[in-house]
Amino acid sequence: MSSHPASTRQATLYRMVMPKHTCPYGLKARHLLRRQGYQVDDRWLTTREATDAFKAEHGVKTTPQVFIDGMRIGGYDDTRRYFGKxxxxxxxxSYKPVAALFGMTLLMALAASxxxxxxxxxxxxxxxxxAFxxxxxxxxxxxxxxxxxxxxLNYDLLARRWVPYAYLYPFAEGLAGVLMIAGVLDWLSIPLALLIGGIGAVSVFKAVYLDRRELKCACVGGASNVPLGGVSLLENLMMIGMAVWMALPALGASAVH
Structure with a gap:
């Protein structure tokens, strides 16, 4: 990388800007370059023909393409690497999806309180x-x-024996959560949370800590890249803990009588 101050350097950016499509990675690349102090020579590829001709000329498969000091850096990811990002x-x-979800539900709970x-x-x-x-x-x-x-189905013990449970699980989790938010039908929400939380905790513990399997967790949906592990176990333990906490008053009242 050149040692010249970034504020004195120029960057040339080729990106697709068409009537019905503006490349989002081109916008991100331009923003990144400007944030690094570069003056950007922003060159638009306004037709498919112009884009294909540019790719053929430079021997690249994608746009945008960034050039700095006459050297081709590459696309948006390559430019991030060039700047050490x-x-x-x-x-x-990554645990980011779970952290984002729990962070937002915590703020929601505090706001509601x-x-x-x-x-x-x-x-x-x-x-x-x-509950949120x-x-x-x-x-x-x-x-x-x-x-x-x-x-x-990769790791849940009950779902692997009875496939419909894999489809019922999110409905059961959502129902238990909504009932707990409303504070109604404890007789349904408490055993429901105990059931799915208990099965989930045992399943995750077996898969991760006993079988040593490296799997992705379905906790925030099937398209996530969250690793199956401690956070997955925490989700189930939270449900169990909530159910036990809600059941304590009823158990205490029955003990008194």
């Missing part, structure tokens, strides 16, 4: 966090239930 490898796993009680520091906020998370996780699974079921 991370680029996810194809098929690599603030609206209802005037403070975020309530036991109800913790309960809502788990269950509902949100179910929603991600239901976006493509066929793909979810296929991935789920």
């Amino acid at each position: 991370p680029v996810a490898a194809p098929g690599s796993t 603030q609206a209802a009680f005037g403070t975020v520091l309530t036991v109800q906020a913790a309960q809502w966090f788990i 998370s269950m509902a949100a996780l179910a929603m991600t699974k239901l976006q493509n239930i066929e793909t979810f079921a296929t991935m789920f």
